[in-house]
Amino acid sequence: MDDRTLNNLVRMAAEIEEIERAAQAGSSSSPRLRLAGTSAERPRTTKRLPLAVRLSPFAAAAACVAAAVMIGRGPSGGTPSGGGATPVADHSSGRGATGQDASRENKLLARNGAGEGPGIGSARPVTMTAEQFRAFMRQFEAPRELSSGVLAIYQDAAGVVRCVSWHPQAFGATPIEKLEPGELVKATYGQQCSIVGPHRLIAVAVSGPKENLPSSAERAQELAQCIVGDAMIKCDADPPTLSVASASCVPHGLHVMMETLAMGRP
């Protein structure tokens, strides 16, 4: 059995421990894990944004009036249904120790903070709970190279996709969430594609781990077909629908921002 397989199995074993911890957290008979000599854990609270804030991006998009030039901005992707946050799924979140006995890890880890002399296995008191150890583990997760790009999809008046172009790193280091309204379409329109007659530009900005971004023209085309195809199936291609389609088509771990620009429509 090679090292990689063993490493995978250990990781999976740690995930199973997470599942069991979640299962035991739901059991009233299981004692809560806490440091010896401390008070009980604070209960976790989950904040939820007010309903108005969660719905506001869609409300704003719906308020856009069709005009000679129409600019619509969709909500950020990666939004779980009913939620307002924009999480980026982390492949490795939740991974951690098979920390049934936290003292095993703590004896090695606590030594580093105390400045005491080396001595692996020195008997120090427990100073870290299993949760804290998992948080400690997470800081070692290999950072992934981040990147961004803009997918420009041009549809004619019949909704047929006439041109697709992919613009990697179109905004350099600027996070796509910081783009001003209209900036996305302004930077993208007319680049590489030139369409005659009434048409619409759908500009989809994505950012996240580089390996999840389109890496070729073919991948960009596939993504475009997914976004437009999904929206067409819904028989509705307004900005909120396109935005949801965008978010559901991109691979996990990516932020999505979408704007549309209609040219020549009444």
Place this chain on the structure above:
Amino acid sequence: MTTPPATGGDLAELGRRCAGSRGGDRAAFEQLHTRLTPGIRGFFTRRSAGGRASELADELTQRVMIALFEAMAEGRYDPERSAVSTFTYAIASNIWLRHLREARARGGVVSDNDLDRAEEDARSLGLMGGPSDHAASAELLEAVRRCLRERGGPGNLTEDEHTIVLAAAAGASDRALAERLGLAASTINAKKQSGWEKLRRALSRMGFRGEVPERGEGERE
């Protein structure tokens, strides 16, 4: 004779009741469903994102629980071979891989990275062959859990080897661990290799060799 897996009391008892009744003990299965759903949902949430992440996690979790119920009804789950959480994890891994393959076949955008990782996990578990492998894969995973969990147990890892092997599995590089722990990177690597070798030998003694869980000639513990 295999040593039954040691898990949280309630969960193990629920698993035994469900297995023993071949799914007939509905109350037990409902409790099992309630207890396992959050963790399984977390499994899928960590692997997916986008606007449909929550919906997808719910859908796949339900598929897992249905598959678990079917496995119990058909007598394919043996609580003596693996904990119910481990068995359910094997099912979830297989369902995740199938989901990615189906999504790609439908023309959905599935990153090569995601699919490669899911296939690698399935290879590590010997799940490439299909659902009938769940029990064997779960048994392999349970053996790994025993090696990591039991002090002085079959793995017999030292505390350092245990910590470093787990940190490496979580993605820590030797260099990062060395900086954090104040050790030389070579020391970290040596302990990691030592930990892996102990795991490898312990699993081999228990009859697990290679990527596919197959039985060797040696004795089973």
